[in-house]
Amino acid sequence: MKRVFLIVLDSFGIGEMPDADSFGDAGSNTIKACSTSSRFYIPNMKKLGLLNIDGVDVSPCNADWCKEDVSLNGAYGRMTEVSKGKDTTTGHWEIAGHISNQPLPTFPNGFPKELLDKFEEATGRKVLCNKPYSGTDVIRDYGEEHMKTGALIVYTSADSVFQIAAHESIVPIEELYRYCEIARDLCTGQYGVGRVIARPFVGEPGNFTRTPRRHDYSLVPPGVTMLDQLLEAGKDVIAVGKIHDIFAGKGIGSMVRTSGNAEGIERTIEYTKQDFEGVCFVNLVDFDMLYGHRNDVEGYANALSYFDEHLPAIMEGLREDDILMITADHGCDPSTPSTDHSREYTPLLIYGSKIKGGTNFGTRESFADIAATILDYFEIPSKVKGTSILSEIM
Incomplete structure (x- = not known):
């Protein structure tokens, strides 16, 4: 064997x-x-x-x-x-x-409006950030606004990724996963990133931490x-x-x-x-x-x-x-x-x-x-x- x-x-x-x-x-x-x-x-x-x-x-x-x-x-x-x-x-x-x-395509200037418009329409939520960003820095800089507005933190990096960060008290984890599945369906062709990644986090402004419930959609x-x-x-x-x-x-x-x-x-x-x-x-x-x-x-x-x-x-x-x-x-x-x-x-x-x-x-x-x-x-x-x-x- x-x-x-x-x-x-x-x-x-x-x-x-x-x-x-x-x-x-x-x-x-x-x-x-x-x-x-x-x-x-x-x-x-x-x-x-x-x-x-x-x-x-x-x-x-x-x-x-x-x-x-x-x-x-x-x-x-x-x-x-x-x-x-x-x-x-x-x-x-x-x-x-x-x-x-x-x-695989990368988006050093953020994702195009056409793609994000479709994403916002499908999820019913607005989008924050839309830039290449460090995962810990992005929740530090946008986490409080996300908690106030419910808008999703969407960001990328030098890699071919569409990342969605959301606080678990604002967006339940299964809902975040569903949003990622929507993004995966939209990210095809010229927008066909290697991975859509769920980036859940918890905590209070000034003390946010990411949780282990990350999930990748390749x-x-x-x-x-x-x-x-x-x-x-x-x-x-x-x-x-x-x-x-x-x-x-x-x-x-x-x-x-x-x-x-x-x-x-x-x-x-x-x-x-x-x-x-x-x-x-x-x-x-x-x-x-x-x-x-x-x-x-x-x-x-x-x-x-x-x-x-x-x-x-x-x-x-x-x-x-x-x-x-x-x-x-x-x-x-x-x-x-x-x-x-x-x-x-x-x-x-x-x-x-x-x-x-x-x-x-x-x-x-x-x-x-x-x-x-x-x-x-x-x-x-x-x-x-x-x-x-x-x-x-x-």
């Missing part, structure tokens, strides 16, 4: 890609930024080969664990994003084998993915975290949402104890949502350390035919002036009893090599992009 645990450390980039400058991301390096913190402590990922990946630079790290020579027990390499973007949807789709040749992947092929072959596809939302349920067999990294890790450990044959696909969102976008180097480094601390519990739950893969979907350097995603290489660490430890498979041409490798492991003829590296690592 074969199982693959595919864990995405959301936004954990390992250095700028050659085209980073065209995305405004020259010099971005998420792992290097985190290595400047005294909280940066990832000895278990180091043993998997993380610090041996081509181009990885953690030169500020002078801790003993950083300098210590260790015997590597994982295969490791660097992944290149081919898709035209640096957002969550595009990155995850490419990991699953779908290349996005056209970037576009349906326009082509076949690894997940579709696994399901068609009768394999299990288990989604943990926001994976179900990112793929709009397409190719997902079962799912569980999580409130953050801690619960995502806990659920993953639980799944190592369950019988299934297929893939457990996990997204750990806090790296991106809580630390990358908020330029919190210390928080990001601490979150990496927390994951690394709990990594042995995941590894210990693996069986003889299991494979663990750890990767990312883009970067989000918390040390740059920008609070947006960054165009970076991502790591791929692979571990299991049948994996050749110490194997450096170099720089891969696409995230989609992950999908091709997983399909190859399950002996399913691939219909997706990407080249399998299975023969190199087994």
